[in-house]
Amino acid sequence: MKSLFVTATDTDIGKTYVCAGIAHSLKKSGIDVGIMKPFACGVKQKTGFSSKDLSILSNAANVSDPEKFLNPFFFPIPASPYTAAKNLGVKIDVKHVMKCFRELNKIHDIMLVEGIGGIMTPILKDYAIIDLIKDLNTNTVIVTSSKIGTINHTIMTCNICKNMKIPVKGLIINNFDSTGYPISELERDLSVLTNLPVLCSLPHLTKFNLADFSKMITNQVDISTLIN
Numbered sequence: 539m540k541s542l543f544v545t546a547t548d549t550d551i552g553k554t555y556v557c558a559g560i561a562h563s564l565k566k567s568g569i570d571v572g573i574m575k576p577f578a579c580g581v582k583q584k585t586g587f588s589s590k591d592l593s594i595l596s597n598a599a600n601v602s603d604p605e606k607f608l609n610p611f612f613f614p615i616p617a618s619p620y621t622a623a624k625n626l627g628v629k630i631d632v633k634h635v636m637k638c639f640r641e642l643n644k645i646h647d648i649m650l651v652e653g654i655g656g657i658m659t660p661i662l663k664d665y666a667i668i669d670l671i672k673d674l675n676t677n678t679v680i681v682t683s684s685k686i687g688t689i690n691h692t693i694m695t696c697n698i699c700k701n702m703k704i705p706v707k708g709l710i711i712n713n714f715d716s717t718g719y720p721i722s723e724l725e726r727d728l729s730v731l732t733n734l735p736v737l738c739s740l741p742h743l744t745k746f747n748l749a750d751f752s753k754m755i756t757n758q759v760d761i762s763t764l765i766n
Contacts (some may be wrong), residue, residue: 539763541649542707543671545689546681549655552712554591555746556681557652558598562752563761564648565599572646573599574603574726575649576670577619577654577661578612588612595652598748603645607638620660628662632670639674651676668702677705679737679764682728684711684718687728696732707764708737710755716742737764 539576545556557573564571571745573596578589587593592609598627601608611630613622625631643649651674653659660666675763678699692709709728713721719742725736739760755761 540647541643541651541674541676542765543651543653543674543676543678544681545653545667545671545678546687547656547658547683547695549659550680551683552714552740553652553681555751556593556679556710556712556740556755557650558594558748558754559752559766560746560761561595561599563652563756564650564765566752566761567761570647571599572642572649573608573652574611574639574642574649575652575654576638577607579622579654580614580616580618582612582614588614591652594748595650598752601646603642610635610638617648618655618659618661619764620662632661632665632673635670636673638695641691649676656691657698668704672702673702677764678706679710680706680734681705681710681712684713684716684721684724686718688719688724689731692728693731696734706734708735710737711739713740715744734764 561571561573574583578591582588583622587605589609589612597653602748615622647674658666662677680695683759711724723737725739729736738755740754
């Protein structure tokens with residue numbers, strides 16, 4: 539089974555949009571792609587899926603799978619899954635997440651999984667997003683930003699993946715902060731400092747458009763290489 543985990547150096551980096559862009563591209567190429575966001579936290583939507591991120595992802599992949607599989611754990615407070623579960627008195631069952639992943643695996647050719655927060659965001663006391671990636675046995679791409687401080691965060695994220703033997707396909711720079719590093723400099727430095735390819739750099743946008751965003755990704759990277 540081919541699968542890809544979209545993680546990031548921090549929260550609010552743009553994982554959802556990148557994951558949606560990849561999903562849309564795969565769908566347009568005729569591939570049956572499934573999506574999953576195992577953990578989501580934040581304000582619950584009044585209609586549709588509890589998570590806004592899940593709405594974006596499911597729309598991009600054009601799937602109608604049950605929410606209980608797509609997003610096994612939703613917490614209506616902005617916090618890590620670990621903190622949210624503690625505050626709400628909920629027990630997180632990672633085995634249940636794995637079961638949901640396997641169920642989706644059965645009905646789709648490719649699975650895209652979006653994480654929550656950064657790669658060390660805690661799920662349980664001794665279990666973080668990186669452990670979930672390891673258990674799912676997926677490749678991953680790391681979404682980073684152009685804001686000041688991103689080099690430090692990106693190097694740490696890549697080093698943790700290396701230590702945990704997580705296969706990283708490369709980096710995607712999401713330039714949502716137009717006041718940060720010049721992209722050409724960031725591409726140059728991150729590729730050398732992390733020894734990983736910068737797959738693509740996405741420009742600063744004032745409004746998200748799925749088709750346009752997807753095209754920006756496919757214009758720079760062969761999507762098929764991410765899932766092979």
